Amino acid sequence: MLKFRSPVLAGLALVALALPGPAPGQTVESALLPAPDLFSGAGRDTGLGPELWNGASATTARTVLPLLAQKPLSPAASALARAVLATGARGPEGAGDDPALAAARAQALIVLGEAGSAQAVLRRTGGLDRNSALSQVAAEAALLTGADQEACDIAQALSVDRDQVYWLRLRAYCQARAGEAAARLTYDLAQGVERDAVFARFMGAKLAGARDPGEAALRGGLDLALSRSLGLDLSVAEPGPGVAAALEGPPPPEARWPMIAAEGPVSAAMAVLAQGDLALAEGVRSALAQDDAPQPDALALALLDALIAAASGRQDRPTLDRLVERGGVGEARHRRRAQEAALILAALGTPFSPQARGEFSAFSLPPAKAPAARAFAMDQAASAELSGETALLALWTSAEAGANGPAATDRARIIAALARAGLADHARAFAVEGLLALR
Numbered sequence: 001m002l003k004f005r006s007p008v009l010a011g012l013a014l015v016a017l018a019l020p021g022p023a024p025g026q027t028v029e030s031a032l033l034p035a036p037d038l039f040s041g042a043g044r045d046t047g048l049g050p051e052l053w054n055g056a057s058a059t060t061a062r063t064v065l066p067l068l069a070q071k072p073l074s075p076a077a078s079a080l081a082r083a084v085l086a087t088g089a090r091g092p093e094g095a096g097d098d099p100a101l102a103a104a105r106a107q108a109l110i111v112l113g114e115a116g117s118a119q120a121v122l123r124r125t126g127g128l129d130r131n132s133a134l135s136q137v138a139a140e141a142a143l144l145t146g147a148d149q150e151a152c153d154i155a156q157a158l159s160v161d162r163d164q165v166y167w168l169r170l171r172a173y174c175q176a177r178a179g180e181a182a183a184r185l186t187y188d189l190a191q192g193v194e195r196d197a198v199f200a201r202f203m204g205a206k207l208a209g210a211r212d213p214g215e216a217a218l219r220g221g222l223d224l225a226l227s228r229s230l231g232l233d234l235s236v237a238e239p240g241p242g243v244a245a246a247l248e249g250p251p252p253p254e255a256r257w258p259m260i261a262a263e264g265p266v267s268a269a270m271a272v273l274a275q276g277d278l279a280l281a282e283g284v285r286s287a288l289a290q291d292d293a294p295q296p297d298a299l300a301l302a303l304l305d306a307l308i309a310a311a312s313g314r315q316d317r318p319t320l321d322r323l324v325e326r327g328g329v330g331e332a333r334h335r336r337r338a339q340e341a342a343l344i345l346a347a348l349g350t351p352f353s354p355q356a357r358g359e360f361s362a363f364s365l366p367p368a369k370a371p372a373a374r375a376f377a378m379d380q381a382a383s384a385e386l387s388g389e390t391a392l393l394a395l396w397t398s399a400e401a402g403a404n405g406p407a408a409t410d411r412a413r414i415i416a417a418l419a420r421a422g423l424a425d426h427a428r429a430f431a432v433e434g435l436l437a438l439r
Helices: 007-018 058-070 075-086 099-111 115-123 132-144 148-157 165-177 182-193 197-208 221-229 241-248 265-274 278-288 298-312 317-326 332-347 354-360 372-383 387-401 408-420 424-436
Strands: none
Touching: 058 075, 058 099, 058 387, 075 099, 075 115, 075 387, 075 424, 099 115, 099 132, 099 241, 115 132, 115 241, 132 148, 132 165, 132 221, 132 241, 148 165, 148 221, 165 182, 165 197, 165 221, 182 197, 197 221, 221 241, 265 278, 265 298, 265 424, 278 298, 298 317, 298 332, 298 424, 317 332, 317 354, 332 354, 332 408, 332 424, 372 387, 372 408, 387 408, 408 424
16 A cells, blocks of 8 residues: 655545546647747737738749848838738748748848847857758847847757858857967868958957958948957948948837938928827928928929828828829929829729729839739739738849839839738838939
């Protein structure tokens, strides 16, 4: 007979014996928890929900995410990309367990100025020690944010591909930083794999303690860390994309556009609106409505009214009608500006009057540059309220368009799709950007 020294243990044993077991022939099933999704970690609060990637295509994600780190984006496209990439949400079906895609997501965040968000995402990502690509992006994010020890810990924990040149160089730096004698051997191993004159210059100075390291270099996070540790002047070096963004500091979540105001109150109002001060822009516009105020150019004033309507999210049929009217008179270049502005404002949902619709339908707008199939897919995704998929397809076209963003016809389609997909703030940003380009 079993005897228990503790009455508590004895009581627990009696309870366990009293619990019913499985009936004869009954199978006991256990549910396995799914593996952690590599997209579930959030970089920051973006206002987008955990259903962001529901119904999204992994194929589209594998095409678009690398582009976001390779192609320059306009401010509106950059803000959209940063928002969807920093959101913590289960990834597109078939993509949530793809380490290469997770690395592309984090790399794009770094290039777009959110190394801190990439760092936060990867701190929440399991299996870094078993994947060199993910670990390298995590180490670079740490170095770019000044968390050198975190980068060293990542390098030390890595269990695969430790003989790759990046890891040899990082470990040599970390060992030198810690004053370890092994730093010289690791440095020699790195140079034996692939010689690098800049790394040799920096590490030679770090190991010798007195040699002139020369000018700073900023090709990546490791260059930045070495240059900082040697006290070099960073302003003389040409930074790589991720380094440049890190040195500038994190961008504001909302899109902003650099603009130097020309002479006159209309241009001044547009300039402050471009920096996000809608209230001041509205104040200037109210002053222009006074009887004794000088009256600016009719098209310029209509463009300002369209900008205010787009930034505030208000429908403004009178302004749309004025733009359509201006689209039919005057010089060809001014007609084109008014016609494209009308297209952009209408894409946000402002309805035409019957007269304006008839006049607008006769305009000869430039053809879209995005492939028709992609535009159709984006429209379908938007109609199904697939916000992540709609954003990816919009960003694909934006990345191909470059730093100035899509032309008016493609832009209007993106604006309408984002609005239908529940991304109204970003639709307004694309509209403001397009209207500013027409000023």
